[in-house]
Amino acid sequence: MSMMGKNAIFTNIMDIDSAGIIDLYKERNMVKPCLRTINSMGIAFPIYHRT
Numbered sequence: 001m002s003m004m005g006k007n008a009i010f011t012n013i014m015d016i017d018s019a020g021i022i023d024l025y026k027e028r029n030m031v032k033p034c035l036r037t038i039n040s041m042g043i044a045f046p047i048y049h050r051t
Contacts, residue, residue, distance in 0.1 A: 009025055016024070039045050 009021060011021055013021060013024075
């Protein structure tokens with residue numbers, strides 16, 4: 001199924017308007033490449049553990 005260039009964002013955040021939710025989504029996409037770079041340089045990396 002093609003979304004024809006559209007994105008659907010589902011959230012349970014009720015106290016932010018739609019423009020604010022879109023800004024949060026864009027900020028999340030800016031953070032992911034930064035974390036990937038930090039991980040590849042060996043500066044920091046995720047630690048997986050069971051609780």
